[in-house]
Amino acid sequence: xxxxxxxxxxxxxxxxxxxxxxxxxxxxxxxxxxxxxxxxxxxxxxxxxxxxxxxxxxxxxxxxxxxxxxxxxxxxxxxxxxxx
Amino acid sequence: xxxxxxxxxxxxxxxxxxxxxxxxxxxxxxxxxxxxxxxxxxxxxxxxxxxxxxxxxxxxxxxxxxxxxxxxxxxxxxxxxxxxxxxxxxxxxxxxxxxxxxxxxxxxxxxxxxxxxxxxxxxxxxxxxxxxxxxxxxxxxxxxxxxxxxxxxxxxxxxxxxxxxxxxxxxxxxxxxxxxxxxxxxxxxxxxxxxxxxxxxxxxxxxxxxxxxxxxxxxxxxxxxxxxxxxxxxxxxxxxxxxxxxxxxxxxxxxxxxxxxxxxxxxxxxxxxxxxxxxx
Numbered sequence: 531x532x533x534x535x536x537x538x539x540x541x542x543x544x545x546x547x548x549x550x551x552x553x554x555x556x557x558x559x560x561x562x563x564x565x566x567x568x569x570x571x572x573x574x575x576x577x578x579x580x581x582x583x584x585x586x587x588x589x590x591x592x593x594x595x596x597x598x599x600x601x602x603x604x605x606x607x608x609x610x611x612x613x614x
Numbered sequence: 615x616x617x618x619x620x621x622x623x624x625x626x627x628x629x630x631x632x633x634x635x636x637x638x639x640x641x642x643x644x645x646x647x648x649x650x651x652x653x654x655x656x657x658x659x660x661x662x663x664x665x666x667x668x669x670x671x672x673x674x675x676x677x678x679x680x681x682x683x684x685x686x687x688x689x690x691x692x693x694x695x696x697x698x699x700x701x702x703x704x705x706x707x708x709x710x711x712x713x714x715x716x717x718x719x720x721x722x723x724x725x726x727x728x729x730x731x732x733x734x735x736x737x738x739x740x741x742x743x744x745x746x747x748x749x750x751x752x753x754x755x756x757x758x759x760x761x762x763x764x765x766x767x768x769x770x771x772x773x774x775x776x777x778x779x780x781x782x783x784x785x786x787x788x789x790x791x792x793x794x795x796x797x798x799x800x801x802x803x804x805x806x807x808x809x810x811x812x813x814x815x816x817x818x819x820x821x822x823x824x825x826x827x828x829x830x831x832x833x834x835x836x837x838x839x840x841x842x843x844x845x846x847x848x849x850x851x852x853x854x855x856x857x858x859x860x861x862x863x864x865x866x867x868x869x870x871x872x873x874x875x876x877x878x879x880x881x882x883x884x885x886x887x888x889x890x891x892x893x894x
Binding site for chain 1: 639642643645646649650653758761762834837838841844845848867868869870872873874876877878879880881883884885887888889890893
């Protein structure tokens, strides 16, 4: 049980680090549109995979959950990509 | 008792299967459609009414010069003086870029920026050129130039005495663009100055009109506001969902609201960071 909670916290930590890294990279490459696009797309793909892996480990992976992460990842990427 | 539609839209409830309706898959698809529709409408509107939505919204050449001189003064350098010949050269350069469809210091035919200066009657000893496109305000342009080592070097070059600038709206490769051409220079000796002065009065007797429309909103800012509005609605819905799921200890088949919140908050920060425009 304790190992499961520690695993969950590690998953969230990985997501937080990825989010912070995405923001730092966008700040660093702000003047390069191609690199900013690459960072946003990579972060969105990472988020989708993070969701699948997290729910697989939690044994709560369901097609509906996969579709939800897919929708959010695509919507999130489009929110930014259309502007760059 | 039936719940209020707004309640069902934003708060988990037995009547919405314990998930706010705005977070249902169908609703996310609707939000996706609204995002694309909003952006398309802005594109159409900026094409039909270019006087209202245009890229050259608030770029006054005088302001770019003022901000450039502020940067020089911060670095203990004397301010540059506005020079009409350099501004004319910048104007002709911008028009040449639109006419020949290029975004570069050197034209496809090999014409360098310096020849525009000489043709306008500015006989330089040292000269430099900074370019920018698609910015919505002068402050962002100067910030972007200062962030680039080569442009910064031009702005903070102690040898330069004069500055000229042009802001011109047009189309490059079919895309509406506002070009900002900034030229720096210091003249040659007084003797050469007199000789070139005669050429100026003959060749550029007529002033080239400045072509920057007085518009109020850039399409980029309009699209960015639309994206921010949608992401705010999603973040609000996710925050409410997270709170009520935690408070009522709801168990359901769904993704992790906390993770979704982290993802969209990150994107919201990125939305605020990104700026329009390129420098060269």
